[in-house]
Amino acid sequence: MVLKKLGWLALAMAGAVAWGVLALHQGETISAAWLVLAAVGTYLLAYRFYSRFLATKVFGLNDRRATPAERLMNGRDFVPTSRWVLFGHHFAAIAGAGPLVGPVLAAQFGYLPGTIWIVFGVVLGGAVQDFVILFGSMRRDGKSLGQMAKEETGPITGILAMVAVLAIMVILLAVLALVVVNALKDSPWGIFTILCTIPIAILMGFWMKVWRPGRTLEASIVGVVLLLLALVGGRYVAGSAGLAPYFTASGLTIAYGMIAYGFVASVLPVWMLLCPRDYLSTFMKIGTILLLAVGILIALPPLKLPALTRFIDGTGPVFAGKLFPFAFITIACGAISGFHALVASGTTPKMLTRESDARLIGYGGMLMESFVAVMALCAAALLEPGVYFAINAPLSTLGGSLESAVGVIRNWGFTVTPEQLQGLASAVGEKSLLGRTGGAPSLAVGMAHIFSSAFGSGLMALWYHFAIMFEALFILTTIDTGTRVGRFMLQELAGHVWRPLGRTSWYPSTVLASGLVVAGWGYFLVQGVLDPLGGINSLWPLFGISNQLLAAVALCVGTTLIIKSGRARYAWVTLLPLCGVLTVTLTAGWQKIFAADPRLGFLSHAASVTSQVAAGAVDTSRAARLIFNDRLDAVLTMIFIVVTVLVVLSSAREWVLILTRRKPARVQESPFVETAYAG
């Protein structure tokens, strides 16, 4: 007992020392070991003490109470599953491109702000959100976030939440597609590999459905092997003067290709493309993340990025805006992600064997995702700062040539030479890495560094393209599943207007709804590709704001659940992160709309384009498009803000009514049934 306490005390001290080293470090480089130690130490303490407090005091998890998986077991979706298997399953469902890309972009402020937000954000915010929603859904037979919002706070809130989710989905798909476009443009190796994933997935689909029904693992092994062959084949294609031109495409061509792909994938039967692709990317995701963790622990690379850069003043090239609030907006997934509330209230609650398992899966699963974000941050921070900015600043800022880019970066105070940039580009098998915004390419360079220093050097190019393929693969999976989900939501909403439109099996309705969803995200994608600043500049903050506003909605629902269950004295566990997210997102949203700096504010950017037209610097048709997009982005941000504020207000009204005893505190949980499981 005493020994155990001493162990926790030692861990707390080690974590505190690591944080101290991270914060006070002066000098050229710092080992990634300090970052990993600070993060893991904090996670372990938070899991041991805070999540236990949440489980026992706030939620009152009760292992005597039968879970939906036990009561409704059907061997298909309601299946009692052992907790570590479910942990893996849940983690694979919540982790995506978000936690990988956000920290890389936020590295423009230095490594410290991102690390602090990722680690403390998850412990007090993101993991609490996932846990409370998983708990709520588990007590309600696996109901979705929207249904819980509707039942606990009223039908208007439910519909508002649905509209918000749909709008967020459109922005999410556009921004992730843009990340892929920027990683693949003018890269025959990358394009060849990604194109190959489509016939590979179709082959797997036929394998599992027609040739060897149900043999999913067999088909997946074949798929993974073919995928690795395609990766190696890509090198040959890129090196061949005859083949390379066929696989070299501009950003715009790739964008239209992805739009067509998204539409087809949403309309085709799922077994043919969507489902096999989902399995393929799940295996690649888990495998690569494990590999990355092992690689970082073996290599423990020195981080070359400073703790803080000069760009905390808001003048950074990767995205506009000051440290507060934009560091918090840029890193959404990894610290707190509203999207998880949709997953935590879907499949996972139907598979919990015991109530207490929700702690490991809800809270622990999110800690794991946060660690992925920490690894991504390490991968970005190990690059020379000059290299990092050469890859992540837009081409329009860097100028067209290596020499001009080096000059611009020197002016920012970072040294880098044209030879260094050219050498790196050829080492990874690309013509140029300049201005490849979106985070994926610099993450891939960082990952290639880690892999080749951990597992033997000489394969930089292969590792780089492996990392690009891995990111593009599961972003495309998000795009096809996301388009499909968006389609269902649109059909459900449209069904309120005219009933036949709500029938998901009616083909015209399916085609129409798929077309509308694809057109929605496709529009933002194309505008992002055409944007002179690279698109990520305006779209990523919009995504971060919308995702965290969704988190605010989830935390509102969580607070309502806690207050209604008669434990209002503990409601601070969700109210605290709710206040935090609202402060950050409302400030950021307001600045994005109204800031006077045209780099930051949508409306002032529109005004500056107008004055440029008057001066004759921009032609009118292009200006009209830019101005329209600025206003559209401003309106969209305003809608996000208004919807969220309405949800918060209607929830707050409910809380006040209950706390002043004008309304009884009664939850809509499924009735208690004693478990049949022993112990």
Next chain:
Amino acid sequence: MRGEGGDKGKRGSGEVGLRGAFRRALSTVRRIAGMPDYSAHVEHLRRYHPDRPVPTQRQFYDEFTRSRYGDGPTRCC
């Protein structure tokens, strides 16, 4: 619906030795990836619903895939 529990989610039980361990490992991988587990489903039907017909591997796969992608997001960003 009550009283169906008791196996705590362990599947592919009943087999011992290397072969059984291998099958259990495969079943674990399947369930982490969210894949259908046919033998587990058959065992579930045999134990709790002996009156119901046992679907073929292919029927089960079709039904599982449909319900998995039926509605709601299964993946995050």
